[in-house]
Amino acid sequence: MSGPGQDGSVMRRRLSLPEFIGMLAFLFATIAFSIDAMLPALPDIAQALTPENVNRAQLVLTVFMAGMGIGTLFAGPISDSIGRKRAITLGFAIYLVAAVVAMLSQSLELLLVARFVQGLGAAGPRIVGLALVRDLYEGREMARITSFVMMIFIIVPAMAPLLGAGIIWLAGWHGVFGAFVLFGLIGAGWLNLRQAETLPPERRRPLRVGSMISGMKEVVSNRQVMLCTLVLTLGYGQMFGLLSSAQQLFGEAYGKGASFPFWFAMMALLAGTGTILNATFVMRFGMRRIAKWAYVMQTCVSSVMLVLLLGDLLAEPARFPAFFIWAVSVFFMAGVTFGNLNALALQRMGHIAGMAASFVAAVSTLAGTLIAAPVGLLYAGTALPVVSATLICSGLALLLMRKLDD
Numbered sequence: 001m002s003g004p005g006q007d008g009s010v011m012r013r014r015l016s017l018p019e020f021i022g023m024l025a026f027l028f029a030t031i032a033f034s035i036d037a038m039l040p041a042l043p044d045i046a047q048a049l050t051p052e053n054v055n056r057a058q059l060v061l062t063v064f065m066a067g068m069g070i071g072t073l074f075a076g077p078i079s080d081s082i083g084r085k086r087a088i089t090l091g092f093a094i095y096l097v098a099a100v101v102a103m104l105s106q107s108l109e110l111l112l113v114a115r116f117v118q119g120l121g122a123a124g125p126r127i128v129g130l131a132l133v134r135d136l137y138e139g140r141e142m143a144r145i146t147s148f149v150m151m152i153f154i155i156v157p158a159m160a161p162l163l164g165a166g167i168i169w170l171a172g173w174h175g176v177f178g179a180f181v182l183f184g185l186i187g188a189g190w191l192n193l194r195q196a197e198t199l200p201p202e203r204r205r206p207l208r209v210g211s212m213i214s215g216m217k218e219v220v221s222n223r224q225v226m227l228c229t230l231v232l233t234l235g236y237g238q239m240f241g242l243l244s245s246a247q248q249l250f251g252e253a254y255g256k257g258a259s260f261p262f263w264f265a266m267m268a269l270l271a272g273t274g275t276i277l278n279a280t281f282v283m284r285f286g287m288r289r290i291a292k293w294a295y296v297m298q299t300c301v302s303s304v305m306l307v308l309l310l311g312d313l314l315a316e317p318a319r320f321p322a323f324f325i326w327a328v329s330v331f332f333m334a335g336v337t338f339g340n341l342n343a344l345a346l347q348r349m350g351h352i353a354g355m356a357a358s359f360v361a362a363v364s365t366l367a368g369t370l371i372a373a374p375v376g377l378l379y380a381g382t383a384l385p386v387v388s389a390t391l392i393c394s395g396l397a398l399l400l401m402r403k404l405d406d
Helices: 017-036 039-049 054-082 084-103 107-137 139-158 160-171 174-194 211-218 224-251 262-272 272-286 289-309 318-345 350-377 386-403
Strands: none
Touching: 017 054, 017 107, 017 139, 017 160, 017 174, 039 054, 039 107, 039 160, 039 174, 039 224, 039 262, 054 084, 054 107, 054 211, 054 224, 054 350, 084 107, 084 174, 107 139, 107 174, 107 318, 107 350, 139 272, 139 318, 160 174, 160 262, 211 224, 211 350, 224 262, 224 318, 224 350, 224 386, 262 272, 262 318, 272 289, 272 318, 289 318, 289 386, 318 350, 318 386
C-alpha cells in the first residue's frame, strides 16, 4: 500500500484487501440501496400520500440526495477531527433514526423530512469512506481500489429494485425502510468490529472555525479539485436525472412497469463492467484519459439517441431496446468516471482528505440534484428531457476534462 497512513499507529489490525474492499463496498451499497430500493415504491407512495400529483413522489428520491449533499459539508471535517470510524458511526446513527421515522410516516410531508434527515446521516459512510481510502492509498492505486469498490457497489444495488419490490409485496412500502435499518446496522457493525482507525490522533485537525476556513480555502484554491468537482456535478446531474425518471420511463413510456426491477437490475449489472474495465486499465492509461474517453462515448451515444427521438426514427419494436442501451451507457459512464474523478480530486489533499472529500461531494451532489430535479419534473411521457440533459452535461464535462492533469 502507499500513502501517508501506513505507520503502525494507524493500522494495528489491517484487514485483508478483499475484506477491506467488501466492507467499503457494503457501506457505499447501503447508501445506493437507500435510493434504488425506493424506485418500485414510488407508485404506491404516490397513490397513498399524493394521489392528486403523482410526480411529487419523485421528491422522496431528490430530498434524500439533497440531504446527503448538505451532510457532506460536515461529515468530512468532523472525521478529520474525531476520526473516521466515529464519524461514520455517527452518520449511521442519524440514518437509522430517520429510517425508523420514515417507516412510521403517514403523510408525504413527514416522509420527506425523514428522508432529508436520512440523507444527512448517509453522508457519513459515503464521504468518510472515501477519506478512509485516501488515508491508505493515493493516485492511480486509489482509483484502482475505488473501482473495485464501485464494482460491488453497482452490482449489489442492481438488485435493489427487485428486492424492494419483494419487500413491498410482503410488507408494503413502509417495509422498505425496515430493510434500510437492517442494512445500516450490518454496515455499522462490520466497520466497528473489523476496521481499525486510519487517522491517528496526532494527524487530526481540531474542529474550529479558523481551522475549517483555512482548510476550505486550500481546497477551493486548488484548480484540480475545482475542475473535478464541476465534472462530477455534471455526471451526477445526468445520472440522478435518469434515476428520478426511471420508474416512469420504464413503466409508462415503454410499458415495462411489471418487469421494471428486472430491467433495472440488468441495466446496472451490464453497466458494472465499466468498473471492471477501469480497475484493469487505470494503472496503464491513467485516470484522466479513461474518464475523458468515457465522456466522448456518452456524448456520441446521447447525440444519436436525441436525433432518433426528435426525428421519431425508431420503429415501435426498436424503441425500448434503443432506450435500454442508452440508459446502460449512462450508468457505464458513472462506473468508469466517478472513482477516477474522486481520486484525481483528492490526489494532493491527503492531509485534509475529509475536508476535500466533503467539499467535492457536497457541491457535486447538491448541484447535481439541482440539475436532476427539473429534468424529472419535465417528464411528459418520453425520454426526451433526460436524454437532452445527459447530452448537455456530457458535452460540458468533456470540455472540462481537457483541462485536468493526471
